[in-house]
Amino acid sequence: MARLILFNKPYGVLSQFTDRGTETERQTLSDFIAVPGVYPAGRLDRDSEGLLLLCDDGRLQARIADPRFKMPKTYLVQVEGKPADASLELLRKGVRLKDGLTRPAEAERIDAPNIWPRDPPIRVRKSIPDSWLKLTIREGRNRQVRRMTAAVGLPTLRLVRWSIGDWTLEGIAPxxxxETSAV
Structure with missing residues (x-):
């Protein structure tokens, strides 16, 4: 049976086990997970937080990470501004980015979620309000959620991946x- 680890990746941590080629060493997965033979199924940018799945089975890893399988990934996104219905509708239809049209996303306004504070905190501007969205995508382009929200006039301030498929961060602190069973 495949090993599957659900990890709540903190802000600033790389989604890999080593950090080569930089003068200052950054935190990596090896600072948190000492389980031999598991590898990330997909990535989360250094400035993103939340659910990262690690497994020891190549086929499961591909099923989770490969966009062909259209596994839903849900993000809690704090954006700058108040999202208009038209902006949400654009996200739901697909957004034109430099690398093409995205697949349609599920997008909705939500109240601020009851999650951990970010360290360091996001920048706050008194003159510009911020809001939260719940966004579910079924592909995984580089920095896709950030680029999508920016394309509709809502720059991302904080990005937390909450779930991948049926796996969630529920009860897992940063x-x-x-470890859970792979389905």
Whole structure:
């Protein structure tokens, strides 16, 4: 049976086990997970937080990460501004980015979620309000959610991946992980 680890990746941590080629060493997965033979199924940017799945089975890894399988990934996104209905509709239809049209996303306004504070905190501007969105995509282009929200006039301030398929962060604190059975 495949090993599957659900990790709540903190802000500033690289989605890899080593950090080569930089003068200052950055935090990596090896600072949190000492389980041999598991590898990330997909990535989260250094400035993003939340669910990262790690497994020891190549086929499962591909099923999770490969856009062909259209596994839903849900993000809680704090954006600058108040999203208009038209902006949400654009996200739902697909957004034109430099690398082409995105697949349609599920997008809705949500109240601020009850999650951990970010360290360091986001920048706050008194003259510009911020809002939260719940966004579900079924592909995984580089920095896709950030580029999508920016394309509709809502720059991302904070990005937390909450779930991948049926796996969620529920009950997992930042920097912590749990092992579950692969389905």
């Amino acid at each position: 920097g912590e992980w749990s």
